Amino acid sequence: MALEKRGFCGSWPNYRTPCTSSEGRLCNIFQDLPLLNESFWSVGFELRELSPGQVSLVQVPEARCCSGKAKVKEAAKILHCLLTHHRCIVSVDLNDELLKRHQQMICGALRKCVSLRKLKLCMPGYATKASLRIVSRLPQFSQVLEVVLSGVPVDRRSAEGLSTFLADTRSLTTFNMADLYIANENATVIMQGLKQNATITTLSINTNLMCRELSECCSMLSGYLRVNKTLRTLSVKSPFRNSLSDLHVITGPLCHNTTLSELNLIGMNLDLWNYGLITGMLGNNQTLKRFHMVDCFHDDYSIDTNPGVRALRDGSSPFSMWLVALAENEALEELTLDLSWIEPDDCDPLFKALARHASLRKVTIQTIGDKCVAHSCRAIRDTGVRERFFVAKHHVSEDTVVELPECRELSSVGVDYSNSERESELLNNALLLLPTCNHVKSLSIRMREASFKGSVSSLIVAYINNTKALRELDLSFIHQACTAFEPKQALLQALSSNKTIRRLSIDGTSFDEAETEMLTNMMLSSRTLRDVSLPNDYHSVLSLTRKLSTEISKNLSLLRIDVGPFDARCVGDKFAIADVVRRNDTLVMRAAHFVTGTRHKFCAAAAERVQLSPGLVMKVQELKSIDEEEAVSLIKCSLKDIVSLDDFMRLAGVVKDTVSCHRRDDGQKQLSDLNIDCWLHIRQYLNLDDILNSK
Structure with a gap:
C-alpha cells in the first residue's frame, strides 16, 4: 500500500499509527493533518477539526483540482486507514468519485468505525452504481447518529435499503433528505420506513413528498407527523421557486402534534390559502416554540389556480390571519416571517400584536415592501421592545433611500441601481446618506464598473475610510467588455485603513500588479478581517495566491479566503492558503x-x-x-x-x-x-x- 510522495512538499504523512486520543488530549494524527490534506485536497476534500479533538472529512468546493485515478486511490486508502485505526474520526463526507472504484473498501471501514457519528453523501444527481449501492448499504452503518443525503438518486433497491435503515436504526437522531429528489412509488417505500422510526429528532425533507400525485405518500407523511413522539425539529424545503407549495399535508397533522418544538419552511411560494393553513396551525398548536419562514415569498396571483384562495379572498388577508393566530397562540418564542404582503396601515397593529405576545422573544422580518419600510421601522420603535425585532437585508430603492437615516432598524442594506440609466445619480444620493447611518453594519453595492469614477468612487472611498460601524462589505461590479477596468488603488488604500470590516467580498473586477500587492498586504496585516472573497478575479489570481501563500502563516485572523477561480498553475499556493485558514478556524473553534x-x-x-x-x-x-x-x-x-x-x-x-x-x-x-x-x-x-x- 505504498503511496506516491506528496505533490506539494514531498513529505510522507504518518497515519497508520494507532489512535492516541483521550479525554483532554489530542491524537498524534493532528500534527500530520497538513500532510494528509495534500492527498484529500487533490480530490476535493479536507480533514478538519469541527469540535475539540474530533476529525471530520468534509467536501471542499474550492478544492477543484484535476485529480487522476492514482490520486483518488491514494485518498481512498488513507481514508480506509484512518477509519480503521482512529477513533477520533467522527464524520465523513463522500462523493461519487471517491466511491465508484473503492466502495467496498470504504464501506467496510465505515461499518467497523465505532466512532463514526455523521455520514454525508454528496452525489451528482444522476444514477451511478456507486451512488445507488451506498444508499442500499445504509443499514450496515448502525452506529451513525446523523445522515445527510444530497443529490443522491434513488431506485427501487436503494429505496428499500433506505427504508430498512430508517425502520431498524436505534441510533439515528438527525436525517436530512431535503436535497433528495424521489419520484413515484420510491417515495412511498421510504415513507414506510420513516413511519416506523422511533429515534429521529431532527428531520429535513422537501416538498416532493407532498405532491398530490403521491397521495399514498402524502397520507403516510401526515400520519407520521400526527402521531410521532420523538421528532423535535422539522424542516421542509421547496426545490422549485416558481411552484406553489401545498402545505395541508403537514399543517393538518401539526395541529394535533404535541412534541414538535421547531418548524422551518424554506423557499416556499405561499398564497393566501397556505397562509390560512399556517396561521390556523399556529393557532391550534400550543407546543411549537420556533417557527421560521426562510426565503419564502408571497404569491398574490394564485386566485385563478387555487380555488381555496377564491373562497378566502372576500374577507381575509395574511394580516387578519396573523392577528388571529397571534391572539390564539401562547407558545411561540421565535418567529421568522415574510412581510412583503403588508400594507402601511397594517404595520402598527401587527407589530403591536407581536410585541404583546407573552412568550415571543425574537422576531426576524425577512422582507418588507418598499412602501412599508419606514412604517414598519416606526412601528417596531413604538412597541417599546425594539430588541426583540431583527430586520434582515433590505434592498434600498430609489424611492426609499431618503428614509434610510430614519430607519435605524435596518442593519443590513443592499444598493443596486445597475439597471437604471440614472445609476451614477442614484448611487451618489445613497452614498451621501450612508455616513449618517451608523446603524448599517452590513452593506452590499452592485454597480457597473464604468460608474466607479468621479464622485461615486470618491464617496465610496470616503465612507470606507471614515465608518466605524460597518462590519460586512460586498462590492459587486458589472464589467462590460468595451470598457477598461477602473483603477482601484484608492479603494484598496481605504480598505487597508479600515479597522472595523470583518467580511469583505469584491466581485466582477480585476487588479493590476500594484493593486494586487496592496490587496495582499491588506489581507496579511489586517487583524479584523476574517472572511475575504475575490471569487472571479481571473487576471490576478496567480500573482495574488503566490504572494499570499508565502506570508499568510503569520496571520491568525483569516477564517475564510476565496481567491479566484480554479487554475492548475496555483494549486499548491491555494492549498497553502487553505491550510492556514483551516489552522486559524481550528484555533478559533478550540478557543470558543x-x-x-x-x-x-x-x-x-x-x-x-x-x-x-x-x-x-x-x-x-x-x-x-x-x-x-x-x-x-x-x-x-x-x-x-x-x-x-x-x-x-x-x-x-x-x-x-x-x-x-x-x-x-x-x-x-x-x-x-x-x-x-x-x-x-x-x-x-x-x-x-x-x-x-x-x-
Missing part, C-alpha cells in the same frame, strides 16, 4: 469551546493565541446564542482562568490542584513563593503551548 466551558489544555492554548480575533467573538456568539457585547465579556472572564500560577499549571497538566514546593534548606524562594506581579512578568514569555505533554 474553552470560553464556553471546555477546560482542555489545547483549548486554553488556543484561547491564548486568538483572544483578540473577531472570529472568536462570532464563534462564542454562535455557541452560546448571545450578542456581541455578551460574548466579549465572556471571553474576558474566561481568560482570567489562566492568569494565576495555580490555574496555569493546572491547565497545563503540571499539577492536579495547586503548586507547592518542598522548602529549600538555604531558604531561597521557590516557584510557589512568587507574587502575582512576578508571575505575570514570567507569563509574558511563557505560553501553554510551551509546556510539553506528559508521555
